[in-house]
Amino acid sequence: MTQDDDIALPDDIDEEEDEGAAVLKVEDVQDVLLYTLDWSVQSLLERIGNTFDINPAFQRRDAWNVYKKSRYIESLMLGLPVPQVVLAEDNKKKGSFIVLDGKQRLVTMKQFAAPSDLFPAFKLRNLEFLTQLNRLSFKQIQGSAEHADFVENLLAQPVRTIVVRNWRTPAVLYQIFVRLNQGSLSLSPQELRQALFPGEFNSWINARSAGSSPIHQARRIKSEDFRMRDAEMLLRGVAFNERVEEYQGDLRKFLDEMCSIGNSAWDARSEHYEELATQVELAIERTIDIFGHRDSFLRFSEDDYVRRFNIAVFDAMCLVLGSPEIDDASLRDNGPRIVDGYKNLCVNNDSFQSALKSTTKTAKATVDRVVLFGGVVEEVLGVKLGIIDRVKTLVATSGSGE
Template identity: 55%
Template sequence: MTQSTDGRDATDAEDDEALPDELVDEANEDDKLRPEDLQGLVLYSLDWSVQSILERIGDTFDVNPSFQRRDAWSPSRKSSYIESVILGLPIPQIVLAEDPERKGRFIVLDGKQRLVTLKQFASPNEHFPSFKLRGLQFADGLEGMTFADMTSSLMARDYAENFLAQPIRTVVVRNWGQAAVLYEVFIRLNQNSLPLSPQELRQALFPTPFTFWINKKSAESVLIHQARRAKREDFRMRDAEMLLRFVAWKEGIATYRGNLRQFLDDACVRGDDNWKRRGPEHYEILGALCEQAIARTFMVFGDDAFLRFEKGSYNRRFNIAVFDLMSVVLSDDAVTDELIQTHAREIRGAYEDLCSNDEEFQSSITATTKSIDSVSGRFLTFAGRIEEILGVNLQLRAGVEQLANARS
């Protein structure tokens, strides 16, 4: 059983129905860090009491309550962690990064779920709902209790006081300089464990109304979950990344320069600016377009939607490059549901033909996103076939052609 640095079993929140990923598209190798990029990096350790940490959650430690819809731990796992803290048993350290833009604020690199669990248990509110201890191995006298129960019980009061006084070891990263350094730290923290999406860190780096909307909209979207064949929101935030990628391609495809991580970070910055200038209605429209494109893809491909076609059959793994392609092209203003319904068989046939007989297209949906040629090529090739089949001129073509010319 694989376990993450946050004490999370790979099977805890994994949806058995969800399609596994064929590609891990956002590799840290895109950032090409050099030794000198790490020269100013400083790490230091702090021990805070649980009481001190509780006072900092939501202020010093920015644990956004909107993340709670992606609660990854079961009540029994939360109870086990609380029991360990109460009894002073070994627990993993929390890793933080100082935020240079907001003095006194820390970005949580590793340990968010532990902080959430502490808050839910000892200082619950409407955003951090309380839970009762269950399945305890050693402190069975606390079984079924909340923290409020413990403090009001003569038998358990000492346990409550001991819990608040327990030290929590934290490691703090200072002078990290650029986001790429934090991504590298984040990835190394999770090597040999359950892979985590950089989207989780991105939400902490850019805590704005736009990223809050990305998180909330993707968590609530039945169609985005359906694209991955998932029953619920993804605790690794892959659904949030899917929506962010759609928005990024729609708004800035011509600006892509071969670094997907930076491209999506830039989309968050641009999204915050557009949110202020154009309001949330602009992004609600884009969210609706994404869902419409997903529905159209299922209209054409059924159970084979968002999969790669190879050797006469569909690979049963979710392909994020195919998702990008279908969602962006089929959401174009020139495309209608009626055209999709009328030409569904032709569209499916064209895609299968490209996957089978066009080597450049085949490579473009499996190759790294570092290649601008591959990215622009996949969009131009598929868009061209859609234009021929539907008899329309796609509006996205201008942006894609600008992207292709960026190599010149």
């Protein structure tokens, strides 16, 4: 996939989800084993939320509407073909599985046939064949002598499941789910990250981003995003503010490590992470204040902004404009000069252009974005930004940074 954030990508792909493929060798994947199981819906219902550890945060970001859920349940009741579920054995928790593909289908089964507070019930709608079951819940169908057979059919229906065993690193699972879903709406890296790194930090990232008006404004969405792009934005903001000095160009690994570190340190550092999230939101508000909502987090080209959210610009704005050395009143008064300086970088500085368009994920690109834009802010406001010295250490630690 191209790294040019401005190329028109299909609707199911977003630039912030293209975190770059980890370098894998043949030996990383050649020992991976696959085996198949045919579990009945009844057996799956007993496992969902138990040995199939589906993070409750997923349910808040439901990707399917009631009509799609209803058609899936109708297919199971009639024995029509349904897609397979793909799992990976959890290397850290014996007897448990990570859902690689089929999360929404499993959630739909649970919501309909075994609802709970975490899996809220729904009634069937807009069925194509079993129209007599429209507007009925599982309990209503189960309690009807006329329709009870459909419940038995549903619970007994086998669902083909493929299980991945002997995987070595999360990068292997990323590669598997990408290939499994080539050309369809697969899990985003952030969705898979919830399964690979469960814990309080990850749950907090989900909840905090779901309720963050500034993040939604920046991403131009009205509420929480079912693809978890808002969660990934907050994770990026926290990760770069927390440990930018350690970034070496592998974005996926960097974000994975932040999840692991955050989960381990949550009890001791939860208040600190809250402060970082507030800093990210402050940077967003400052960006919108001086650029305007319409032009914020966009790359400028020639004589106008490219009308596509640019995650590289977002990263730079969060690091620079979230700086505690900045005075809000001074920033507001000098906003037009900062905007002009940013436009000038976008048009006339080759390094800055490259850092926003092509080699966006390298350590050098991160340095260039922050140092060049931060330099504009320093000059205009007459302040010294600590973040610039922090990112400059990447040049020494990463060699060329490429």
